[in-house]
Amino acid sequence: MTSLPSNPSHIWWCATGPLAFLPIHAAGIYDTPDPGNCISDFVISSYIPTLSTLIDNPQVTTPHSFQLLAVAQPNAPHHSPLPGTRKELELIKSRAEGVPFVPLIDDGATMENVLRHMGEATWVHFACHGVQDISNPTNSSLILANGSQLKLSTIIDLSLSHAELAFLSACETATGSKDLSEEAVHLAAGMLLAGYRGVIATMWSIGDVDASRIADGVYSHILMGGKPEYTQAALALHQAVQRLRLQGASFLSWVPYIHVGF
Incomplete structure (x- = not known):
């Protein structure tokens, strides 16, 4: 039987072209109950949009008191209801x-309120x-109050x-554009450009x-x-995803989640 590491290494994937659309972190053989056949059995995966992201490794430069901003939009106009977002915030609050x-x-969760509090919050x-806007990726957005859009631009x-x-607990926040496969043009990359050192997307x-x-699994850690x-975010996501996977959840339940940055 394969011996799995108790303290897995951390690896960063910098995928380009068609590889950027593949869940490399989930590669493995899943038709056997035996452990040791998947990448996630051996390493913690993160992604980076460019090699310079890893090389530069910017530090948080301004001393700032910690604050966690949590935004939920359960009933955005012209979108399906997301009742679970209320529970999500309640779970995060209990962990916080x-x-x-x-x-x-x-x-x-108006645009004005969100942007103002983002200027104060650490997380x-x-x-x-x-x-995800396929025709114009910079218009990709997070849907806020009254259907307003916090755009990538x-x-x-x-x-x-x-x-x-x-933590972008929303659909398609790290989905790139096929027309710009050599560039990371998505909401997660935008958060890195805005100054966040790590993004869950x-x-x-x-x-x-x-x-x-x-979310509950990540914040509990x-x-x-x-x-x-925040430097434990990649490990926290890795563990939360592993728990979901071992509980027999479908691939579509856990594969989409990735950590970007540090």
Whole structure:
């Protein structure tokens, strides 16, 4: 029987061209119950949009008191309801006991409020619809109150020197454009450009129920003991996904989730 590492290594994937659309982190043989046949059995995977992202490895430069901003939009106009986003924020709030926590839900999650609080928050969590614009990727967006759109073009213009972690619990937040396969033009990459050092995102659509389970697993680790630690986000996601996978969840439940950056 293959001996699995108790402390797996951390590997960064910098995929280009058609490879950028493949879930490399999930590669493996799944028609056997024996462990040791999947990449995730041996390493923690992260992605980077360019090699310079890894080489430059920018540090958080501005001393700043910690704050977690959590945004939920359960009932965006012209989009299917996401009732699980309320539960998602409740679970995060319970994990954030003892740390500054700012929830923006429904009508409170206006563009103005979200951008203002992003300027103050160290971490940000979005539980809402995500839309990938194939014809113009910079119009890809997160859907906020009254159907307003926080677009990629707006995100990349932000400059947040104190930002650490962005969790995009929405569909298609790390889906690139086939017409720009050599470039990472998606919401997750935009968050890196805005100043966030790490981003949890999705390669395609995700389930409403699965999202809250993944989020709860991640925050239980990175807020353990009331001590925020964004550098543990990749490991936390790895463990949350592994739990979902071992519980017999379908591939579409856990494969879309990825960590980008540091």
